[in-house]
Amino acid sequence: MLLAQPSDCSNAAVNFSQCLADVQLYANETQDTSSLRFNNGSLVPVQSIFNATAMTIGACYSQCGTGQESFDWQTFSQDFGAWLLPFLALISQLPFGAKYQPDNLMSAVLTVGSPALAGYSLFLTLLNTRWINKRFSRIDYPTRRVRKTVVRVLSSLQQVPLRIRPGEAAVFESLVILPANDKWWTMFDDSLNYTHTWSIASATSIIWVVVAYLLTVADSLSNVADSINSTGQGTGSVWLWLLPIVVGWLVLSPKCAYSRITHAYDRANEYIAVVAQAKRNPTRPNPGLIVEPEDEDLSSPDEARTPPVFNYSRALSWSRSVYIASLFYDAAWSRAKDNQTVDGSDWNRGNSADVPDEHRRGNRGQIIDYCQPKSNINIDKIRWAPGVFKHMIVASLVTLALQWGTTGAAVLTVWFTPTTELGCRSLAYLIYGALSTVAWFLLVSSSVLAHYARRSFTTTTLVVPPARTGGSSQEHSQTSFRRAFPTNGSADASDGPAYASDGPPDALHPANDSHIGNAQERLQVEMTNFQHRNAFADVERYLTPSSSRQDVSVNFGEGDSLELRPLVSQVHDASSGASDSVAGTSHDPANVQKQPAMAISHCLRWAGQTLASINAVFVITISVFQYANVFDRCYCNSSVFSRGSQAFDVIVFLSADVAQVQGAWIGGFVLAFGCSGIFVGLLYLLGDSLPA
Incomplete structure (x- = not known):
């Protein structure tokens, strides 16, 4: 039952104590207590009208209106x-450090707007850091000190889109094997040794x-x-x-300052040593370990944003990269424990537990072969690192x-x-x-969907100008493609690289040029079989020991060098009859099927x-x-x-x-x-x- 004289101050400041008193007075006049309640919601008898401590929502609306209680600045x-x-x-006090200030603002917004995301990125970073430490704990190649340095560096790079790219260029393999690159890891670690x-x-x-x-x-x-x-x-x-x-x-203490990370990376790259006569491309200073991949190699823009709340977007790709790195270090450590040297010379460790520097030198083929993972690697783990889920x-x-x-x-x-x-x-x-x-x-x-839809594992290869091969650019493209997909039983799957007997150990044998003449035929066979190949087959072929691989056959003069570029899932476009030879667009049917997922x-x-x-x-x-x-x-x-409808407002x-x-x-x-x-x-x- 509505009150006889409802309040007209529906939007004005409300005094609820006065409203209750008015309702009690009206109930006493009419002997109707239907608008009054006790604090537990029970009805109020007539004799207890002035003991009522609450009123129904209908009475509250009718007597008090819909406004709020008066604003009190002191209380506020x-x-x-x-x-x-x-x-x-x-x-x-949250860690920021993005390249662009809007990314720092978005980092704060995401943290406040989704504590679940902030806590998830934080705890996942902790678990990933523990995982890499455990993953490398049984690997002391080349020394325990260097191993700890490698772990610290890779762990510190969780705030960047880390990419590990082993391949024919042997840049990453050189970081693993060559003793000169111990300084690269140490320099990188020292430059990253700042703390938030x-x-x-x-x-x-x-x-x-x-x-x-x-x-x-x-x-x-x-x-x-x-x-x-x-x-x-x-x-x-x-x-x-x-x-x-x-x-x-x-x-x-995440390393998330973009300027400091890139400075540390550039400083370390001043000391990198690359095997053979391969020259570092100034635009790609280290294609073996990359902290700033191209935009097309990012699964999402969040990967490039260094504030650690974005680690949710990098966790899968970072885990995969670190897992791949651990496979190469584990392979090298296994061979070192078997007293195998890189160049095949006699082993002479002495009394030290460290691998001697003289046993860590060799040509490109030997270095690639020495740290190749075992052939029975589960290729599913190349995309999804073990334990990541x-x-x-x-x-x-x-x-x-x-x-x-x-x-x-x-x-x-x-x-x-x-x-x-x-x-x-x-x-x-x-x-x-x-x-x-x-x-x-x-x-x-x-x-998860972005990582699933990303193109397959990327390697680095040697890019040889057509003038140095004596052939056309088309022949070079075909040769590069043949190297990307070696065919079992072909010369590309022979028992090892052939080197000139009178040339430097890293010079490639001219006799291998005879293989180029059959490149077109092998290319057509490869294209016929490609449609039935698993999407990870290319990774598996690369991960087989280099005893089943050869370097690209080229001629170069004394002192010449080869440019290193990434090899990105080179796949033939059946409709155009052309292959994407270097960092081209992939036409892999599996990748096309993943476009909706992206x-x-x-x-x-x-x-x-x-x-x-x-x-x-x-x-x-x-x-x-x-x-x-x-x-x-x-x-x-x-x-x-x-x-x-049974709602009531407790006043007293x-x-x-x-x-x-x-x-x-x-x-x-x-x-x-x-x-x-x-x-x-x-x-x-x-x-x-x-x-x-």
Whole structure:
């Protein structure tokens, strides 16, 4: 039953205590108590009209209107400064370092908009770092000191789109084998030896957040009845995930400053040694290990963004690259343990456990052969590194526990605050957690699809100008293609490289030029069989020992050098009759079939980033609304979402209500702080096996 004289201040500031008094007076006049309730929702008898502590939502609308309680600047400023401002300031302690400032901004937005994504990237980085340390722990080639240096370098490159490219050019193989390149690894490691770790500023920010949070919680628990609907207890819990994220990145100290990484890479490349007469192309300073691949070699733009929140997009490609590198080091270490030298000379280790430098020298063919992985390698692992999905699942479970531990604590805090159950505040926190989780799922799914749709493993090859071969460019293209796909039983699959007896060991035998005459025939045979070949067959052929391989047959003069370029899945275009010889567009039917997956990946990435951006604005907005009494209105205070037409608004809080609220707030605090503490504890527990 509506009141006789409904209020006309539907959008004006509301005094709920006065509204309840008016409803009680009207009920006393009419002896109708249908608009009054006790705090548990029970009806009020006529003799207890003035003991009523709540009113129905209909009476609230009719007497109070739809407006909010008056804005209180003092309450707003205190709550904003105590609950939200410390966390906003803590965002500055996140690792950034992108090449472009908009990427740094997007990094902060993604972190705030999707704590699940931030925690996932953090914990996955930790697991990957442990994995590479364990992967190389049994490999001491060439020395234990160099092995530790290699692990530190590769681990530090999780914030860049790392590409490992072994191949005929033997650039990466030279990094593995040649003793002169020990300095390359050491120089790279020394240049990367900067830390985004604990400082006075970061420690002060974290201490400020912790102390402010604890003091504010203690103060709110001692004054529960004061501003119970505008307190920031819930918002403090929903933001608490930021504390373990910042601490975690300080513990891991990711190398994410783009300028410093590229400077370290360029500086190290000044000392790189490449076997044979292969000259480094200035535009591609080290095609064997690349930290800045071409745009077309990126699965998504996020791969090139160095802030570590984007590690979700690089984890699969980084794991694959590191796994490939470990295969080459493991192969070299296995041969060294069998007392095999690179050039086939007698082994003379002496009393040292290190591999002597004189046993690590040879020509290109010998170096390629020495570190070739075993022929029984499971080629599926070339695209998906072993254990990578296990790491993704573990990281997902841990970060979802953090996300929903803090979000659940915020929901718990307001759920048991009268009027209990689901209202505007608790629903807002649930929406924030749900959008964060959905954004994380979309972005991680996009990274998996993008990695799946990427073209196959890329190698480096020798590119010989037509003038040096004495043939046409078409002949050179055919010869390069034949080298990309050696045919069993052909001269390309002979028992080893043939070198001129009177020339330098790395000079290629002129007699091999006789093979070029049959290049067209072999090319046609290869094209006939290509359609039935597995997409990974090219990788398998490359990974076979080089005893079944030969260098391209060329003639060059004394002092000449060969340019090194990447060989990207060279595949013949059957419709045009031409082959893409060098870094060309792949027409692999398998790649064509994967194009829809790449398109879906882009859509998921855009959707995930958009959702996270909206969610970042949303969580700040609901925090401000909480302090500004925007939620303190009839609709939000009555828990309409769960109670429906039976909703009511509690105005007077009894001692039992205060005790219930205190218990809920303490429970929310324990849940949020406990989940955050467990997350940090896991970081330190698992961090004991990280590279030194």
